[in-house]
Amino acid sequence: MRDITVSALDTKQCDLIIEALKKIRGVKIVNVSDRTFLMHIGGKIETNSKIPVKTRDDLSRVYTPGVARVCTAIAEDPRKAYSLTIKRNTVAVVSDGTAVLGLGDIGPYAAMPVMEGKAMLFKQFAGVDAFPVCLDTKDTEEIIQIVKAIAPAFGGINLEDISAPRCFEIEARLKEELDIPVFHDDQHGTAVVLLAGLLNALKIVDKKLEDIKVVLTGIGAAGIACTKILLAAGVRNIIGVDRYGAIHRDETYENPYWQEYAQITNPYNLKGSLSDVIVGADVFIGVSAPGILKVEDVKKMARDPIVFAMANPVPEIDPELAEPYVRVMATGRSDYPNQINNVLCFPGIFRGALDCRAKEINEEMKLAAAKAIASVVTEDELNETYIIPSVFNSKVVERVRQAVIEAAYRTGVARKDNIPVGGYTGQ
Numbered sequence: 001m002r003d004i005t006v007s008a009l010d011t012k013q014c015d016l017i018i019e020a021l022k023k024i025r026g027v028k029i030v031n032v033s034d035r036t037f038l039m040h041i042g043g044k045i046e047t048n049s050k051i052p053v054k055t056r057d058d059l060s061r062v063y064t065p066g067v068a069r070v071c072t073a074i075a076e077d078p079r080k081a082y083s084l085t086i087k088r089n090t091v092a093v094v095s096d097g098t099a100v101l102g103l104g105d106i107g108p109y110a111a112m113p114v115m116e117g118k119a120m121l122f123k124q125f126a127g128v129d130a131f132p133v134c135l136d137t138k139d140t141e142e143i144i145q146i147v148k149a150i151a152p153a154f155g156g157i158n159l160e161d162i163s164a165p166r167c168f169e170i171e172a173r174l175k176e177e178l179d180i181p182v183f184h185d186d187q188h189g190t191a192v193v194l195l196a197g198l199l200n201a202l203k204i205v206d207k208k209l210e211d212i213k214v215v216l217t218g219i220g221a222a223g224i225a226c227t228k229i230l231l232a233a234g235v236r237n238i239i240g241v242d243r244y245g246a247i248h249r250d251e252t253y254e255n256p257y258w259q260e261y262a263q264i265t266n267p268y269n270l271k272g273s274l275s276d277v278i279v280g281a282d283v284f285i286g287v288s289a290p291g292i293l294k295v296e297d298v299k300k301m302a303r304d305p306i307v308f309a310m311a312n313p314v315p316e317i318d319p320e321l322a323e324p325y326v327r328v329m330a331t332g333r334s335d336y337p338n339q340i341n342n343v344l345c346f347p348g349i350f351r352g353a354l355d356c357r358a359k360e361i362n363e364e365m366k367l368a369a370a371k372a373i374a375s376v377v378t379e380d381e382l383n384e385t386y387i388i389p390s391v392f393n394s395k396v397v398e399r400v401r402q403a404v405i406e407a408a409y410r411t412g413v414a415r416k417d418n419i420p421v422g423g424y425t426g427q
Contacts, residue, residue, distance in 0.1 A: 098163035108134035126347035187225035189342035196373035200387040205304040218288030286316035293317040337385035348400025356414035372403035
């Protein structure tokens with residue numbers, strides 16, 4: 001009997017190895033297990049008590065009758081929920097499972113492993129207690145009302161893997177109707193990390209945000225958010241391209257978000273395909289589909305082209321094909337340099353927002369987060385294959401946290417008041 005661990009490239013190679021072993025005389029495969037699946041048995045997160053309950057006295061304080069005094073204190077001053085409950089450090093990770101990673105609409109049950117993983121990353125990187133809330137509804141209004149109803153228990157809401165265009169209305173309504181941060185990570189997390197990478201890439205090619213021409217493919221949730229943060233950062237010339245070609249002002253679009261997009265982008269009102277409008281572009285940003293950017297397109301770009309091909313798991317262009325023609329290449333994959341990974345963003349952004357009890361996460365806070373992430377890469381370290389720090393760089397979360405807090409105070413969304421704990425005063 002032998003227990004053998006095999007590292008394979010993918011499940012297809014695993015199957016080939018198993019079949020090859022079966023053909024060896026004298027070998028009988030008793031069981032095959034997958035370490036990824038083993039990590040998920042019983043789920044990946046749990047709830048732990050912070051206070052040991054060992055005596056009747058302990059019990060009477062954490063539960064009845066002592067807890068009644070704490071409840072009364074909060075009822076008299078609801079702000080005390082931040083000092084006397086888990087609210088101040090807890091985030092809901094809310095999804096309906098309609099736009100999960102590269103899997104699409106797989107539903108709330110199948111989305112749970114992703115949301116559990118997100119909660120793990122919140123805790124590991126930023127000490128934030130996050131909990132998955134997977135909703136068995138696709139109704140926009142129902143999702144909004146459910147999140148509003150559970151909001152008292154949470155200090156922030158992270159929206160995750162909700163399909164466009166519903167995600168826009170859900171986030172906008174919740175931001176308007178709640179007084180805690182609401183953040184759709186698929187939009188803004190991607191945008192923040194993209195901007196961080198671009199800031200450093202432009203240092204390498206010695207170009208400025210206000211001078212560059214950007215072509216972006218995929219005018220969905222991430223694409224629109226990336227465009228808006230780039231405009232806020234100072235980019236003036238962005239052309240959005242979808243399957244029908246460049247988005248321009250002479251067209252009337254059924255999608256109201258595309259109609260708005262046409263008004264704020266493409267200043268020269270260019271028309272045509274990706275191959276047409278990419279001529280002379282300094283930067284290509286892809287949040288769209290595999291293989292849509294061709295080597296011939298890259299050759300048409302300006303000197304020292306920068307390519308962010310972020311479609312997952314297969315990018316818009318194979319990095320190895322693009323490498324001879326680009327100066328800086330980034331993807332969404334971990335097996336290539338310069339991974340644009342949201343994990344660089346959301347732990348620190350929420351840590352900062354929770355710590356200053358921000359009412360929202362606004363554009364200034366996102367811009368500050370992007371600059372903070374970029375600043376982790378020093379001038380000595382910066383090169384074509386290292387424009388963005390590793391998610392395991394211990395400086396990232398604290399740098400982002402501090403920048404977010406400063407921006408929150410600067411823009412007036414941080415709550416400055418100290419909350420009294422309450423209890424016996426001797427009076």
